[in-house]
Amino acid sequence: MGRRCLPLLLARYARVVALGRRRVFPAHERLAEHVVDFERLAEQAELLRGDDLFCCLGTTLEAAGSREAFRRVDHDYVVALARLAHEQGVRRFFLVSALGADAGSRVFYSRVKGEVEKAVGELPFEAVHILRPSLLLGAREESRPAERVGQLFGRLAGPLFVGPLARYRAVPAADVAAALVGCAESDAGGVHVHYPRPRAGRRHDPEP
Numbered sequence: 001m002g003r004r005c006l007p008l009l010l011a012r013y014a015r016v017v018a019l020g021r022r023r024v025f026p027a028h029e030r031l032a033e034h035v036v037d038f039e040r041l042a043e044q045a046e047l048l049r050g051d052d053l054f055c056c057l058g059t060t061l062e063a064a065g066s067r068e069a070f071r072r073v074d075h076d077y078v079v080a081l082a083r084l085a086h087e088q089g090v091r092r093f094f095l096v097s098a099l100g101a102d103a104g105s106r107v108f109y110s111r112v113k114g115e116v117e118k119a120v121g122e123l124p125f126e127a128v129h130i131l132r133p134s135l136l137l138g139a140r141e142e143s144r145p146a147e148r149v150g151q152l153f154g155r156l157a158g159p160l161f162v163g164p165l166a167r168y169r170a171v172p173a174a175d176v177a178a179a180l181v182g183c184a185e186s187d188a189g190g191v192h193v194h195y196p197r198p199r200a201g202r203r204h205d206p207e208p
């Protein structure tokens with residue numbers, strides 16, 4: 001997701017700072033990319049200075065290997081990032097969450113996503129924008145067979161999800177990136193939840 005956001009961020013902002021556990025972006029004169037240890041983020045808090053922070057951090061239960069490890073990334077890292085960013089003067093926080101996020105859910109994944117939304121939404125940012133996409137098409141670089149099957153199903157079943165079910169349609173990662181960065185156009189304060197959908201006329205996401 002982050003790599004889809006970068007060109008949009010560079011088009012909007014004079015300076016972009018990217019944080020990750022490894023370098024992934026091609027060099028750009030207005031991009032400062034930093035490798036950070038999310039377990040010790042407080043030691044690099046000064047990197048979090050800026051106006052807006054866009055967070056696409058997240059793993060899967062499969063990749064994390066345990067519920068605890070998943071929660072560490074999708075909840076603890078994100079909340080720590082948001083707290084430090086607020087302390088450093090960041091005004092707005094933009095978060096990619098997931099459809100079904102609900103702190104009261106009996107489903108572990110949805111509960112963790114709901115809890116992170118709640119924790120971030122309680123911080124006194126000027127605005128928090130939360131995106132809850134369904135399955136992302138063309139998102140991850142790693143090859144994950146189960147996700148590939150899900151993506152194929154998502155492409156085939158997409159036309160069945162109409163009306164109130166439209167938010168369940170799989171959505172190209174590029175469209176979610178556009179929706180995420182597009183939220184920065186809003187002057188509205190407070191917490192906002194968005195359900196990104198495939199852009200009109202788009203049938204599928206081109207492979208990267």
Ligand SMILES: NC(=O)c1ccc[n+]([C@@H]2O[C@H](COP(=O)([O-])OP(=O)(O)OC[C@H]3O[C@@H](n4cnc5c(N)ncnc54)[C@H](OP(=O)(O)O)[C@@H]3O)[C@@H](O)[C@H]2O)c1
Nearest residue numbers: 001021056057058059073096097098133134135136139140
């Ligand atoms: N994929 C979907 O179908 C889907 C659906 C709904 C919501 N979402 C949510 O959308 C967000 C972005 O997901 P994505 O599918 O775009 O995934 P992605 O491409 O794998 O991006 C996730 C980011 O999190 C980083 N990350 C993962 N594990 C980490 C760890 N242990 N320590 C530090 N950084 C770590 C990744 O770093 P590396 O580049 O180094 O791996 C990457 O920068 C996530 O919050 C996810 O839950 C995804």
